[in-house]
Amino acid sequence: MTRAAPRAVAPEAPTPATGSQSLERGLTVLELLDTSEAPLGVRELARRLELGPTIVQRLLNTLAxxxxVEQVAETRRYRIGPRALGLGAALLRTDALMAGAREALERLAHEHGLNGFLGAVRGGRLTYLLAVQSPGPIAIRNAPGSEARFHSTAMGKALLAALPPGEADALLGAxxxxxxxxxxxxxxxxLRADLAAAAARGWAFVDGENLVGVISAGAVIRDAGGAVAAAISVAAPGGGAEAVAAITAPLLPEARRLAARLGCPATLLPPEVP
Known part of the structure; x- marks a missing residue:
């Protein structure tokens, strides 16, 4: 069998990387390791980053x-280190939205068997801020920092429905x-008709639109000024109107409690259980 020629790596520029370039590269290394299901080697990281192995090794040495990051002794590959796991701990303790949402999602998971999510618009994209796994059969694949679709998720539809049509169209793109x-x-x-219906009832749902056999319901969370701060949603296996109603019933009280915690005006709270 003929072996494929190794991939050529472009030579590095003769001038040293700036501080911002080094930081961006280091953060990209962390993101790659965080989303990988297995530790990665220097050459694999170099290939994905399109950098020389020597540069990547220096980045890994600094992070380690x-x-x-930490190196697995048996394979000499790298994975996320323990210090990275604590980076968001202070935010979860001190931010009212994050702390309140964590409590709400854990109740929904443990008392109702629902996978729960908190998401918000960041940089024009729908980004997961929190995800809590329930004991149920659906495994969560969406880690905080990952992105979701606006048009196929209950969280995304809830956010779009709360925005003026022009802003919603801009988020959806052309x-x-x-x-x-x-x-x-x-x-x-x-989709516009579906969003108008969601705005009228105060919450959105999807029935097998993002994942086959999975239903989801979501509601926006507004802050003390009435601005949309985020959206909270739950997901479970099933289908049909009765299944959607069953997951909406525990979601809406938690959404109202969380919005009230942020000081949301009473007239803008998510609706009572339908």
Whole structure:
């Protein structure tokens, strides 16, 4: 068998990287390790980063010295280190939204068997801020910092429905909406009608639109000024109106409690259980 020639790596520029370039590269290393299901070697990281192995090794050495990555002795590959795990701890303790949402999602998981999520618009994208796994059969694949679709998730639809149409269209972008399942709404006129219905009732839902056989319901959380701060959602296996109603019943009280914790005006709280 003929072996493929090794991939050529472009030579590094003769001038040293600036501080911001080094920081960006180091953060990218952390992101790659955080999203990988297995430890990664220097050459694999170098290939993904399109950098020379020597540069990547220096980045890893710096991160390992501070405890943000660690090397697996048996394979000499790298994984996220223990210090990285604590980076968000202070935010969870001190931020009212994050702390309150964590409590709400844990109740939804442990008392109702629902996977729970908190998400917000960051940089024009729908970003997961929290995800709590329930004891149920659906495994959460969305870690904090990962992104979700606006048009196919209850969290995304709840956020779009709370925005003026022009702002919602801007978040959706001009590209065709991807069809993730046979039930995904990709026609923009149909999606606008669905969002109008969600705005009227005060919460959004999807029935097999993001994942086959999975339902989800979501509601926006507003702050003391009435601005949309985030959206909270739950997901479970099932389908049909009765299943959606069953997961919405525990979600809405938690959404109201969380919004009230932020000082949301009473007239803008999520609705009572339908």
């Amino acid at each position: 010295a501070r405890g943000y 590209a065709p909406l991807p069809r993730l399942t046979p039930r995904t709404i990709t026609d923009r006129a149909a």
